[in-house]
Amino acid sequence: MNCWQFKLDQIHDYAFYEKAFSEEECKKIIKLGKKNLKKAETVKAKQTKKFRESRIQWFFPTEENSWIYRKLTNLVIGLNNDFFKFDLDGFLEALQFTNYSSKIKNSRYDKHVDRMYNFNIRKLSVSVQLNKSKDYEGGDLNLYYNNDPVKMLREQGTLIVFPSYTLHEVTPVTKGERNSLVAWVSGKQFK
Secondary structure: OOOOOOOOOOOOOOEEEOOOOOHHHHHHHHHHHHHHOEEOOOOOHHHHHHHEEOEEEEEOOOOOOHHHHHHHHHHHHHHHHHHOOOOEEEOOOOEEEEEEEOOOOOOEEEEEOOOOOOOOOEEEEEEEEOOOHHHEEEOOEEEEOOOOEEEOOOOOOOEEEEEOOOEEEEOOEEEEEEEEEEEEEEEOOOO
16 A cells, blocks of 8 residues: 655654753742642642642742743743644643642642643643752653653753643652742644
């Protein structure tokens, strides 16, 4: 049987940028994020504790944090151009500072995808590692393409980007705390 191919798939599983944020920038984001932490909830709030236990703070664009938005925008556009080539509109949701702590029983986020029916069209998910890896145990960001997890880098300041339809998790933090900055980049409907 013969095939006639239009185009080859150019979408990578994920991309990353090491030291995207400096140690000082990470500390500044952590300080901003810890000002007003609240229990994280999912769309189905009653089911949240079954698969997510963390504290969050939303960063809407303000004078105080516009530098974070600008930096993320430039980094994500570059990685998108090189690795995904998605048609993107921008951050249609606030940035999320997330705190996982061993002081909270079973602090984690079980396997999930970042897209939802009848919601913003999330195309790329972004995660910035804000702590030094030695600050915590557990708390791995894992992506799944089959049964075996692909463990993401955990070095401070590393930015990781992956398609929002990718199954992923943050494993339980067993010692210390893990802080991250999470964002979703939206765009037009996939075609």
